[in-house]
Amino acid sequence: MTALAWLVPVALFLGGLGLAAFMWALRSGQFEDLEGAAYRALEDDPPEQ
Amino acid sequence: MTVHAPITFRAQDAAQVTTEASFKSLTLAVENMHCGGCMRSVERAALGVAGVASARANLSAQRVSVAYDPARTGEPALIEALARAGFPAAPMQSVKPGAEQARQKYLLRRTAVAGFAAMNIMLISVAVWSGAASDMDLALATAFRWLSALIALPTVAYSGQPFFDSALGALKARRLNMDVPISLAILLATAMSLYQTIRGSEQVYFDAAVSLLFLLLVGRFLDETLRVRASSEAQNLLSLQSGMATVIEANGSHRLVPAHALRLGDRLLVAAGERVAADGVVLKGRGQVDQSLITGETMPLTVAAGQEVYAGTLNLTQPLNIEVRAADSATLLAEISRLMLAAEQGKARYRRLADRAAQVYAPAVHGLGLATFLGWLAIGASWQTALTYAIAVLIITCPCALALAVPAVQIAAASRLFRRRIIVKAADGLERTAETDMVVFDKTGTLTLGRPELLGQDAISGDVLIGAGRLAAASKHPYAKAIVAAAEKRTRAVAPASDVEEVPGLGLKRQLAQGEERLGSAEWCGVHSDGDDSEVWYRRDWMTPVRFRFTDSVRTDAAEIAATLKRQGFELALLSGDRQGVVDKVADEVGITTRLAGLRPADKIAWLGARASEGRKVLMVGDGLNDAPALAAAHASMSPASAADISQRAADFVFQGEKLAPVVEAIATARRARAMALQNFAVAAIYNVVCVPLAMAGFVTPLIAAIVMSTSSILVTANATRLADRGSR
Numbered sequence: 001m002t003a004l005a006w007l008v009p010v011a012l013f014l015g016g017l018g019l020a021a022f023m024w025a026l027r028s029g030q031f032e033d034l035e036g037a038a039y040r041a042l043e044d045d046p047p048e049q
Numbered sequence: 050m051t052v053h054a055p056i057t058f059r060a061q062d063a064a065q066v067t068t069e070a071s072f073k074s075l076t077l078a079v080e081n082m083h084c085g086g087c088m089r090s091v092e093r094a095a096l097g098v099a100g101v102a103s104a105r106a107n108l109s110a111q112r113v114s115v116a117y118d119p120a121r122t123g124e125p126a127l128i129e130a131l132a133r134a135g136f137p138a139a140p141m142q143s144v145k146p147g148a149e150q151a152r153q154k155y156l157l158r159r160t161a162v163a164g165f166a167a168m169n170i171m172l173i174s175v176a177v178w179s180g181a182a183s184d185m186d187l188a189l190a191t192a193f194r195w196l197s198a199l200i201a202l203p204t205v206a207y208s209g210q211p212f213f214d215s216a217l218g219a220l221k222a223r224r225l226n227m228d229v230p231i232s233l234a235i236l237l238a239t240a241m242s243l244y245q246t247i248r249g250s251e252q253v254y255f256d257a258a259v260s261l262l263f264l265l266l267v268g269r270f271l272d273e274t275l276r277v278r279a280s281s282e283a284q285n286l287l288s289l290q291s292g293m294a295t296v297i298e299a300n301g302s303h304r305l306v307p308a309h310a311l312r313l314g315d316r317l318l319v320a321a322g323e324r325v326a327a328d329g330v331v332l333k334g335r336g337q338v339d340q341s342l343i344t345g346e347t348m349p350l351t352v353a354a355g356q357e358v359y360a361g362t363l364n365l366t367q368p369l370n371i372e373v374r375a376a377d378s379a380t381l382l383a384e385i386s387r388l389m390l391a392a393e394q395g396k397a398r399y400r401r402l403a404d405r406a407a408q409v410y411a412p413a414v415h416g417l418g419l420a421t422f423l424g425w426l427a428i429g430a431s432w433q434t435a436l437t438y439a440i441a442v443l444i445i446t447c448p449c450a451l452a453l454a455v456p457a458v459q460i461a462a463a464s465r466l467f468r469r470r471i472i473v474k475a476a477d478g479l480e481r482t483a484e485t486d487m488v489v490f491d492k493t494g495t496l497t498l499g500r501p502e503l504l505g506q507d508a509i510s511g512d513v514l515i516g517a518g519r520l521a522a523a524s525k526h527p528y529a530k531a532i533v534a535a536a537e538k539r540t541r542a543v544a545p546a547s548d549v550e551e552v553p554g555l556g557l558k559r560q561l562a563q564g565e566e567r568l569g570s571a572e573w574c575g576v577h578s579d580g581d582d583s584e585v586w587y588r589r590d591w592m593t594p595v596r597f598r599f600t601d602s603v604r605t606d607a608a609e610i611a612a613t614l615k616r617q618g619f620e621l622a623l624l625s626g627d628r629q630g631v632v633d634k635v636a637d638e639v640g641i642t643t644r645l646a647g648l649r650p651a652d653k654i655a656w657l658g659a660r661a662s663e664g665r666k667v668l669m670v671g672d673g674l675n676d677a678p679a680l681a682a683a684h685a686s687m688s689p690a691s692a693a694d695i696s697q698r699a700a701d702f703v704f705q706g707e708k709l710a711p712v713v714e715a716i717a718t719a720r721r722a723r724a725m726a727l728q729n730f731a732v733a734a735i736y737n738v739v740c741v742p743l744a745m746a747g748f749v750t751p752l753i754a755a756i757v758m759s760t761s762s763i764l765v766t767a768n769a770t771r772l773a774d775r776g777s778r
Contacts, residue, residue: 015169019162034110036085036109037086038085039088
């Protein structure tokens with residue numbers, strides 16, 4: 001049972017990490033262009049700048 | 050290092066922010082961008098302009114953001130570069146950019162937090178509930194409940210905001226909306242659970258409250274997504290429609306200016322083949338303008354100095370100098386706008402299906418919850434038990450089917466239409482279209498393509514047709530274009546003749562060794578004709594003159610679509626501003642019996658009003674400026690993408706392409722969407738009929754209520770996805 005004392009916080013921390021990552025992605029505009037991103041991955045040229 | 054002072058920019062309302070001291074950024078709506086390759090071409094074209102620091106295309110939004118040095122380049126240069134690459138672009142015209150996008154992100158953040166909390170609380174709850182049946186010790190179970198409380202309380206406070214705000218707003222206005230029982234259920238369940246946690250009791254239902262919140266937020270988010278998408282596409286359309294105008298400065302130099310930035314008294318140069326950007330008066334030049342978008346009349350009109358021309362008309366022959374008079378309230382545009390405004394006020398009364406359902410539903414839910422609480426108190430249960438049962442009733446009846454399934458169905462329907470090149474502009478347009486039982490068409494540009502075609506081509510000799518075609522190739526007049534098109538059917542390429550002289554309003558001529566060759570009106574060719582002005586004569590000095598007649602060709606599938614609609618039980622009508630003879634001809638060809646000719650915009654509204662008072666729900670399909678008020682007045686409306694911008698603004702749907710099939714497609718999709726929404730209501734109703742009595746009888750704990758409710762939500766959402774395309778891309 002003592003395992004729970006650290007397993008539960010770890011689970012919550014990992015979930016929180018996912019949430020934070022999502023919030024960051026939302027803020028930094030990762031969801032602005034869902035269709036275009038699919039094509040950019042296929043682009044051969046190096047991105048400018 | 051020099052830092053450029055930010056210079057004043059013409060398009061003040063275009064979405065732009067200063068990124069660095071010397072750079073400005075600008076967002077342009079871009080047409081024709083369909084794939085990764087196009088995206089790359091757009092970015093390359095923008096980067097090719099000297100002074101552009103970065104360019105990033107957005108394929109979903111059909112826009113490109115550019116950062117540039119205002120000292121070295123500007124909006125017109127960018128637009129020109131993009132147009133040269135084959136992508137017509139225009140600055141965004143939105144007054145307050147991103148108000149809806151901000152609301153969408155606000156909901157998405159709250160949905161994410163609620164989702165995170167719901168999953169973690171569920172994780173803990175499953176342990177506690179299964180532990181209750183085995184050997185979990187009491188201290189651990191209590192600790193877990195406190196942990197749930199720790200996650201749930203901030204989540205409810207944060208993610209519940211959209212519901213609490215809306216419920217408070219409704220209560221302040223002494224009304225009930227669906228958010229009132231939702232807020233009540235969430236707040237009561239949370240408060241009750243906190244009380245039980247403090248007492249150390251087992252009746253803790255944070256899981257139910259938070260997962261309810263999560264599901265409802267998903268529904269809200271989907272609803273908002275549809276709204277954002279519709280309005281963003283509408284903004285693109287508007288920006289692209291308005292186009293650019295060439296202003297003649299006092300010193301005689303020319304400057305390109307976005308049409309919306311034109312000012313009263315500006316002098317414009319309208320080249321042949323360009324659309325007039327604003328209402329105005331001709332100062333210099335004499336030429337023909339195609340007014341079909343404004344009046345529905347197919348015949349070009351000859352204008353000279355002192356005469357009025359309207360925004361949206363096409364200048365056919367000679368360059369014109371125009372002075373802008375748009376602000377004059379006597380202009381046609383102002384008149385049309387007034388009619389539209391009045392017509393739209395009528396439509397604002399439309400209440401969405403979900404709202405109408407909520408009006409009946411909300412009081413019923415409150416009544417049942419209250420009855421459960423009082424009933425259990427009356428037969429002697431403790432107040433905690435009575436309240437727990439009442440909360441279970443509130444959770445069970447929570448309108449997830451209403452809140453989640455209707456938006457899910459509509460998003461699926463809008464995506465399906467978008468792939469078929471039909472843009473949904475009004476979020477409730479689908480619902481209104483599904484209710485229609487009558488389809489009314491405009492003639493020019495709607496049933497017809499809005500461009501003339503040469504009649505009896507086969508009877509004309511190849512020599513005459515090609516000779517006339519070579520002469521006609523020098524002109525931009527629609528009849529000349531029709532002759533060229535006919536000539537091109539005989540021979541591959543029609544080489545334009547040299548030394549052709551064009552006299553606006555009359556015709557073309559050139560001098561040959563054998564004599565003179567003329568193409569134009571009867572008067573121009575020196576023939577006496579009793580025909581109307583929709584004919585063109587071709588005369589060579591050494592031959593008898595030949596007459597060309599034209600017809601505005603009907604869209605290829607118009608008759609088929611009319612037949613399909615009639616078979617589906619729709620009544621059809623044709624309303625036009627054109628002459629009776631022309632209207633009759635088109636109506637006969639398409640197969641529409643109800644036809645009215647010579648109507649002014651106000652007449653069209655009056656006719657639609659009469660149908661509405663008979664209880665008819667009309668879908669209006671039109672393109673011209675003269676149709677705009679009728680589009681706004683009709684129950685639902687559609688416009689082809691070639692329509693006047695004000696018509697596209699008024700229409701619920703805008704469709705692309707040369708066919709009329711989108712009308713049938715839009716109606717079919719709207720009807721399927723409504724059928725699915727009703728199916729979803731039925732699923733919800735059955736589930737309520739089964740579960741509410743059980744909950745009232747106290748057989749359902751809030752946890753089970755939450756699980757059952759989630760299941761019904763998933764069921765209705767899965768049903769909605771059936772509307773999306775199967776197989777095709």
